[in-house]
Amino acid sequence: MEAKGDRAPFPTDQSLEELARLVTTAGGIVVGRTVQRVARFHPATLAGKGKLEELVALREETPYDTVVVDSELSPTQQRNLEQQLQCKVLDRSALILDIFAQRAHTREAQLQVELAQLEYLLPRLAGMFTFFSRSAGAVGGASGIATRGPGETQLETDRRHIRQRIARLHRELEEVRRTRQLHRAHRSRQGISVVSLVGYTNAGKSTLMNRLTGAGVLAENKLFATLEPTTRRVTLPAGQEIxxxxxxxxxxxxPPKLVAAFRATLEELEEAELLLIVVDASDPGHFQQYGTVVATLEELKLQDIPRLTVLNKIDVLADLPLSLLERYPGSVAISAQEGIGLEALAEAIAEILNRQGREITVHIPFQQPELVQLFHRRGQIEREDFSASGTTLQGRLPAALVSRFRPYITESSR
Ligand SMILES: Nc1nc2c(ncn2[C@@H]2O[C@H](COP(=O)(O)OP(=O)(O)OP(=O)(O)O)[C@@H](O)[C@H]2O)c(=O)[nH]1
Ligand SMILES: [Mg+2]
Known part of the structure; x- marks a missing residue:
């Protein structure tokens, strides 16, 4: 069910199609769809009375046990809808949470999903259907929450229980965050440039990751195949490591609150020197999807990191339409699956990183061969001369690495 009037940039049918894919990914079967166009939402139930009656009547012909609404429902709206339709009612966020819960395999992902679920659940405790009972493990075994309309006392106990659990999850996630920060500090000391894959779900990020690094990350035709970040070393053709x-x-x-639950994961993006925005060019909604990615990056305050747009799945397109390249100027077209365009991509990555680096000339004494090797691995060399006292290197280095060479710099500019 989708009510017109959402200011979503996605056309209704595209958004509903995506919702149907989410339902399938969560393990459900879609038996019907309906749209109501309204000038203004009905405050209590979102949809109008006639539409609700129609939905109830529909059950005679096509039995269903759940209604999924494509708009965000307030706790009261959800409760009212469940009462009137006499079945479980979910909104998009709840559905996504359910998928996350099914797919969270690492400790960290589980903590984040549980936190997001509880934050979502707390205001909805009274009068809930059994949606969360499936992931009861993840709700910390709080008793009574899965049953409809527990008594007030029970409700208070549950709420207290959940608040305590939320506080604990925040502490545990803080711990995870600290460990990650240590890793990151270690990395930046090594001066290796970090490049991050971002993009709409199912765009082909993990497929590209596997192609470039052989990482073996799960990539499949389902939404949210990836929940936790993976990082691998790649050597670009020019020899530079990233x-x-x-x-x-x-x-x-x-909702931003759900995005926030994944903060520890998404913090990985903060240290990136370059974001590769992977776009599924074969999806008719690619431009809206791209818009969502750009908006989410802004929400995450990552808008200032340099980006490169990567148009993926071009193997599906008969030829590359000019309009695509016009829409995404400066982009690189690839097929992660078929291995098309990967060299051009690697070159574009190297070029952007080098542009951001610093141009320096160093004279490294023979006693320090490891510094010469380091320059070769991480930088781009324009000139290399050998003399009796050592090696002179001129070229570009990631800014983070320059300090390692400071004693030997003979010339430096931006
Ligand atoms: N035809 C074609 N399919 C591709 C290409 N790249 C990826 N796919 C398919 O697209 C689907 C999604 O790929 P993933 O790599 O899992 O996408 P993702 O961006 O990591 O998705 P999430 O982790 O769910 O956000 C898979 O079925 C891939 O096989 C490509 O270049 N061409
Ligand atoms: Mg993935």
């Missing part, structure tokens, strides 16, 4: 990070995909209409 770290490539694969992350959770973005999706439209994800």
């Amino acid at each position: 770290l490539l990070t694969d992350t959770v995909g973005f999706i439209q209409k994800l």
Whole structure:
């Protein structure tokens, strides 16, 4: 069910199609769809009375046990709808949370999903259907929450229980965050450039990651195949090493609170020197999806990191339409699956990183061969001369590495 009037940039049918894919990914079967166009939402139930009656009547012909609404429902709206339709009612966020819960395999992902679920659940405790009972393990075994309308006392106990659990999850996630920060500090001391894959869910980020690094990350035709970040070292053709990070995909209409639950994961993006925005060029909604990605990056305050747009799945397109290249100027077209365009991509990455680096000339004494090797691995060399006292190197280095060479710099500019 989708009510017109959402200011979603996605056309209704595209958004509903995506919702149907989310339902399938969560393990459900879609038996019908309906749209109501209204000038203004009905405050209590979102949809109008006639539409609700129609939905109830529909059950005679096509039995169903759940209604999924494509708009965000307030706790009261959800409760009212469940009462009137006499079945479980979910909104998009709840559905996405359910998928996250099914797919969270690492400790960290589980903590984040549980936190997001509880934050979502807390205001909805009274009068809930059994949606969360499936993931009861993840709700910390709070008793009574899965049953409809527990008594007031029970409700208070549950609320207290959940608040305590939320506080604990925050502490545990803080711990995870600290460990990650240590890793990151270590990395930046090594001066390796980090490049992160971002993009709409199912765009092909993990497929590209696997292609470039052989990482063996799960990539499949389901939404949110990836929940936790993976980082691997890649050597670009010119010999320069980078770290490539694969992350959770973005999706439209994800409330900032849910995005926030994945903060520890998405913090990986903060240290990136370059974001590769992977776009599924074969999806008719690619431009709206791209818009969502750009908006989410802004929400995450990552808008200032340099980006490169990567148009993926071009193997599906008969030829590359000019309009695509016009829409995404400066982009690189590839097929991660078929291995098309990967060299051009690697070159574009190297070029951007080098542009951001610093141009220096160093004279390294023979006693320090490891510094010469380091320059070769991480930088781009324009000139190399040998003399009796050592090696002179001129070229570009990632800014983070320059300090290692400071004693030997003979010339430096931006
Ligand atoms: N035809 C074609 N399919 C591709 C290409 N790249 C990826 N796919 C398919 O697209 C689907 C999604 O790929 P993933 O790599 O899992 O996408 P993702 O961006 O990591 O998705 P999430 O982790 O769910 O956010 C898979 O079925 C891939 O096989 C490509 O270049 N061409
Ligand atoms: Mg993935």
